[in-house]
Amino acid sequence: MSAQGFGASVRRKEDRRFLLGKGQYTDDITLPHQSYAVFVRSPHAHANLGAIDAAKAKAVPGVLAVLTGADVAAAGLGGIPCGWAVKSKDGSSMVEPPHPALAQGAVRHVGDPVAMVIADSKTAARAAAALVDVDYQVQPVAASITAATAADAPLVWPDAKGNVCFDWHLGDPASTDAAFAKAKHVVEIELTNSRVAPNAMEPRAAIGHYDAANDHTTLYTTSQNPHLIRLLMGAFTLKVPEHKLRVVAPDVGGGFGSKIYHYAEELLVAWASRVVGRPVKWTSDRMEAFVSDAHGRDHISKAQLALDANGKFLGLRVATLANIGAYLSTFAPAIPTYLYATLLSGPYDFPAIYAEVKAIFTHTVAVDAYRGAGRPEATYLLERLVDKAARQLGIDRIELRRKNLIRTDQFPYQTQVALAYDIGNYQATLDMALASIDHAGYDKRKQATEAKGKLRGFGISTYIEACGIAPSALVGALGARAGLYEAATVRVHPTGSVSVFTGTHSHGQGHETTFAQIISEKLGVPVENVEVVHGDTDRIPFGMGTYGSRSAAVGGSAIVKAIDKIVEKGKKIAAHLLEASAADVEFVDGKYRVVGTDRAKAFGEVAFAAYVPHNYPIETVEPGLEENAFYDPKNFTFPGGTHLVEVEVDPETGVVEIAEVAIADDVGVVINPMIVDGQAHGGLAQGIGQALLEEAVYDADGQLVNGSYLNYVMPRAADLPFFKVGNHVTACTHNPLGIKGVGETGAIGVPPAVINAVIDALAPLGVTDISMPATPEKVWRAIQAAKKGA
């Protein structure tokens, strides 16, 4: 291993440009003759569209065009496609409604785009947008799961009876019924998983540039997966062959899932550039982002846990209603199904599980993957339920978990919900987290808290997730309309420096550093001599992008495959230079060496020979040193661990403060500990954000009540304690790096730990339930209600 290889906290190479303010984000790009687009968005959650009068808007000086749904239809643009098809229990296909880029006939959520105004300046475009006169005939609204599933609820789509998109299930109902029949105890819970808005720091933006001379389109966009966007635009929406479309996702300021999807604005700027004959730029503002970016979570669930007399889990039944919004976003159907119900075994040994999920259309913006995507919802449900069982049965919460965690000798472990866990050590992460938080000293800390007139609570969550998405054949069988492999090119330059081209995309994760470390580890090249290129379909062979904590596990594995090919080819060149047989040459510490001798050639010398092939095995080996590889994962990876939280509650105000957070994760092999810790920190901030602060609230009329930072509560540094982060490594068994993935662990593991801690603090007062987010008023009310009940 080199000093910059695995285990080294190499400083992030990309931070220099970010810290100097020299990042190149989409909005930083200004093309010659660029024009500006502003969208007219529906202020109503549901309305039929009458006439759209753009005469006044078109008269504003500088306005180039006002485009509507009719223009989109006339141009033959395709609707925004859904990338995952889920089938209902009865075998029928999900209801897949049309999704025109600009509304046609009706609008179905606040923020639904109705018209696009393009002008010389953003100011002119904004002024004109305000003058577009739209005849909205307001219709009844169903803006929540509860409203949409009520008898006689207004329908979002006529074809979706009862607003059900699909009614799906997983697991074995008969064996689950049998498990409940013999159970000594049955514990029930009903809970909601609150809706959140993703809020990446950089709002979405896109620039379309149609080059008429070459009949070629370039799209700059804030995407986590430029090739996926090109695929969808090429095949479905813009309908041009791939070589006529270049998609560039330059520096991107956070995504958290919300920048995976193909959004209408991407198609519209690309098309509008053709219409007006100039580049067209659109940059979302924050309030627009709140009503147009896909949201996350939003479930209502009922679950039952069956236990035997000793507290051993016998079975689990779950029925979930998942809000999917008004339109199907790219991966929306997969989130509450294959990324949710498949995780309901958690880290536990469950003999039987049966889960039913209904996806419900509502008059709200689409719901799709948000950091964790399905797995936080599963973890929250399970960990709240396990805690409730412990209280109901009078068993210590840690002990109940210990009784049921999958033992190390049970791996590989086949769950009752399709997944097969390859490896893990849940006891080790539990012990590590308990030691890290000094659980033995808890009572002392509790006394100190009580001396201040406050309440202290301890919360635990033992969790698992599935990452490294995913084996293509498997996800294909489950309804994915794409493969989920990854691609890489490793180009060794003549002097031995290296360019890596990856199909993953870095929007905060630090790939430019960690992927350089993979090269350093494997080839002995210093990270300074490695360039990592991503985000441009013209430069990257192919790739499915970054989400689901897949970049290192899947993208990194593709890089390793390419490196392996380089090393093999280099062996043949080195053998020639060393006048030995390739079978006798080994590659160690950045050198090719004849086994058992000190005769060696440095990697750089071999690279040079490959490009200056004077003394070279030219008959059998091609010049050059560059290799492509595609890697299709063999299984999901299964990071997991234990998240512990201690809170202090002010009983007078209901304010919850996080006193301690200690986590022990098993994310597999760690490349850069600093970056891995940073990913954990970010995930924890968002997980704590959901548990205590954030919630996207729609009123009955479908207005997003808190769609700005005046009242949507984002977590800030001052809301969070110092995190104690530990890693216990069991290496993933089926990918070449042993990596599992770390991008989402914090957001998945911590929310139930926070809520369990709040409930623990309030339990002496008689409080048994609190929903996310545990706001001061909610906590105060729970205390008042418990006092009245007592």
Add this chain to the structure above:
Amino acid sequence: MKDFQFHRPSSVAEAVALLKARPDAKLLSGGQSLIPVLKLDLAEPSDLISLAGIGELRDIRVDGDRIVIGALVTHDAVHRSPEVQQHIPALATLAGTIGDAQVRNRGTLGGSVAHADPAADYPAALLALGATIATDRRKIAADDFFTGLFETALERDEVVVAVHFPIPKRAAYAKFSHRASKYALVGVMVVDTGHNVRVAVTGAGPKVFRHANIEGILERDFAVDALAAASTPPDELNGDLEASAEYRAHLITVMARRAVQACL
């Protein structure tokens, strides 16, 4: 934001003359309330008249039994002022709770007072301390100044020049911040002038108000426990997503207790 004409007068008289000549003009101080309003197109002034060039508005001085703070003094300058910290520490503390560092470095006392946001902090201090607002033409008692939601006794072309704060015997401010905006969800300023007790509440209602019930209780017994009897009818308080009127009413008592505790 629409186009506007920009002016930078060097005296208050000049500013007033500009205001009189241009009926759709607005004064600009720190811009921390006005610029967001302009960005959202909620106001479209023809002219912005910046007070930044008028140096005399930046003074803080002790004048006998009062502290006089110029309209252009930033929240941060009040927070750090040795005079304020020595004579009315509660006011320095209050200024330090406003928004965040950027807002405190730009936002001004005069702007905050003139803007009269129902959740702003200074109005509670002005009202509880019995301050006087000095303008280009007159002096207005705080009790007469805050007339409604974003409404004051100021005339359209009137400029706040300074605020005179009488130095109290003891005072304290307790604030429960809105978790997103950091404005006061409920802010309670308790002042013992030496002659009487004045209590002002911000954030909870459509405008800052004096709390007669709590003042009466504290006049009789300036003690934390005395406030067990305090109450606020919720019907005139604000209720929103962040806090219902009932919860705000409860927080008024809690914050009043904490302010009294801090006075002792």
